[in-house]
Amino acid sequence: MSTSHTMKQRLKHNRPSLRQNARPPKQRTHLGNAFTAANLPVALALQHCSNCATVQYPPRELCRHCLQDTLLWRSTDTGGALVSRLELHNSLWEYFRRRIATAPWPIASVRLDCGVIVLAHLAPATFGAGITTEIPAATRVQVFSHTDCSLNAVLIAVDGQTAIATRAQRRAIADGLGLLEPAHKTGGI
Amino acid sequence: MKDYSGIALTAPISFGYAKQSPKGAAWFIGRTLQLMLARAGLGKDDVDGFAVSSFSLGTDSAITLTQNFEFSPRWIEQLPYGGASGILALRRAARAIQAGDASIVACIGGDGAAHRSFEATAANFSSFTIDASFPYGGGGPNAAFGLITQRYMDEFDARREDFGAIAVAQRYNANHYPPALLGHKTLSLEQYLSARPIAGPLHLFDCVMPCAGGEGFLMMSEDRARALGLPYCTILAAGELHNAHREDDIQLRGGWTEYANQLWAMAGLGPEDVDILQTYDDYPVISMMQMEDLGFCGKGEAPQWLKTTDLRFDGSGPQQHKLAHNTSGGQLSVGQAGAAAGYMSVVETIRQLTGDTEGNQVPGARHAMVSGFGMINYDRGLCSAATILARSDR
Numbered sequence: 001m002s003t004s005h006t007m008k009q010r011l012k013h014n015r016p017s018l019r020q021n022a023r024p025p026k027q028r029t030h031l032g033n034a035f036t037a038a039n040l041p042v043a044l045a046l047q048h049c050s051n052c053a054t055v056q057y058p059p060r061e062l063c064r065h066c067l068q069d070t071l072l073w074r075s076t077d078t079g080g081a082l083v084s085r086l087e088l089h090n091s092l093w094e095y096f097r098r099r100i101a102t103a104p105w106p107i108a109s110v111r112l113d114c115g116v117i118v119l120a121h122l123a124p125a126t127f128g129a130g131i132t133t134e135i136p137a138a139t140r141v142q143v144f145s146h147t148d149c150s151l152n153a154v155l156i157a158v159d160g161q162t163a164i165a166t167r168a169q170r171r172a173i174a175d176g177l178g179l180l181e182p183a184h185k186t187g188g189i
Numbered sequence: 190m191k192d193y194s195g196i197a198l199t200a201p202i203s204f205g206y207a208k209q210s211p212k213g214a215a216w217f218i219g220r221t222l223q224l225m226l227a228r229a230g231l232g233k234d235d236v237d238g239f240a241v242s243s244f245s246l247g248t249d250s251a252i253t254l255t256q257n258f259e260f261s262p263r264w265i266e267q268l269p270y271g272g273a274s275g276i277l278a279l280r281r282a283a284r285a286i287q288a289g290d291a292s293i294v295a296c297i298g299g300d301g302a303a304h305r306s307f308e309a310t311a312a313n314f315s316s317f318t319i320d321a322s323f324p325y326g327g328g329g330p331n332a333a334f335g336l337i338t339q340r341y342m343d344e345f346d347a348r349r350e351d352f353g354a355i356a357v358a359q360r361y362n363a364n365h366y367p368p369a370l371l372g373h374k375t376l377s378l379e380q381y382l383s384a385r386p387i388a389g390p391l392h393l394f395d396c397v398m399p400c401a402g403g404e405g406f407l408m409m410s411e412d413r414a415r416a417l418g419l420p421y422c423t424i425l426a427a428g429e430l431h432n433a434h435r436e437d438d439i440q441l442r443g444g445w446t447e448y449a450n451q452l453w454a455m456a457g458l459g460p461e462d463v464d465i466l467q468t469y470d471d472y473p474v475i476s477m478m479q480m481e482d483l484g485f486c487g488k489g490e491a492p493q494w495l496k497t498t499d500l501r502f503d504g505s506g507p508q509q510h511k512l513a514h515n516t517s518g519g520q521l522s523v524g525q526a527g528a529a530a531g532y533m534s535v536v537e538t539i540r541q542l543t544g545d546t547e548g549n550q551v552p553g554a555r556h557a558m559v560s561g562f563g564m565i566n567y568d569r570g571l572c573s574a575a576t577i578l579a580r581s582d583r
Contacts, residue, residue, distance in 0.1 A: 085336070
């Protein structure tokens, strides 16, 4: 391996801002990986306890209610109510920094009807809203998962009336947010 | 609950604040310990209890530090509780001394700030943050607190000016506290309002600056402190509750609501008797929640209450009601030195109550409420703690 090549590798690793392609955070725990796997075939899958029927998120090793090892990943109703929302103008992660350089990045917290609180990327366009804060708290929303370009499932919140029944519809929304493509830097390493 | 009588807090040290530092956490913790011992005229082997908090010890821990610093405590405690660490250390050390398990306990929070170390801490904070919050772009707790602040504003009709009142008054205090990293700059409400946005309603001066530093104090019996000729303060009450109100959609209150009355009763005081309030201020909204939940005003009333309350250490503001708040400038103006930030308010309060300050003395301070809040795991902070401290000769 040439010296310049090694140097490039090091820079790519240590200086994310120099990378040609920046992607969303790839790191997950094994439970996060299981979340991704469970969400591949359906719009939204969460851990359900087959002992006490509690639904939970973020994923855990055991049921948060009865502490039994009786968890199953099950397809879950996507409905919920908006708790809070905002636009990020700053991030520690290069992918988001590059996206934010174009436009602030909207996210939301949602209380799903199954009882859990989720943090999700927000698609304000589906609400017909220009500014994220114009969407009032308690607005009905739907939350589905989609695989991002780091190959992890991430959650996306859309208006309650948005059509998300088909894979193509969900993909179009994820694509619209820019989650399916890395953030490029011209002349990056 | 047994009271905390007979326990002294002394030898307050704030050490080595720097925006960035190549030194490791052990350097900040060890230097803080050395200065505490020098202040008290003690040697390493006089310390038989050691409580420590740090985010950046890496593979080291309280026990490896004992060999690192070559001393032999018979009681050790490591408290990974972020902004509640200092008060939790104080509670545990007080009980150890009362029980005779230790006689002199060094309580220290210290963290380094290597290049990009904050990013590493944020990316690996907990399993929930790794799987469910960091991937959504929020840097550390900014996103969670942006969401909380936005909801608080919606719910209680709070405006940015209301949060600004806290940040601006704290900067005034920092202007009189030489070690504050931002103390050399003034901050006006106009500057606060025109700062660049960070996350929704949070702008630059709503967010703390991560930095390096160490904070520590010694705990021992009052008799011992008197024998050593050390100025000290005492504990009137202390409490903690964690993961409280877990059914709430979003954090608009903390565990303080459940034990604040108990603390006031134990101390035989009310909010009106307090000369100093030190809240954990990683964002102004959580300071407001502490003011509300600890009984200084009602829920959702902090924005109104702040309009008539002067938070400056010297009471030089125009408002009628005076309450010195975050007298050194808080983390918003001093900097957030990792886990040391959880000890900062206790250390500053000991300085205030023993008259050991450098230009930011609250005149005639006798009683202080110190509050801690820590560990934003996913969508909310989990730890709450509070203590009421008093001058030894009150």
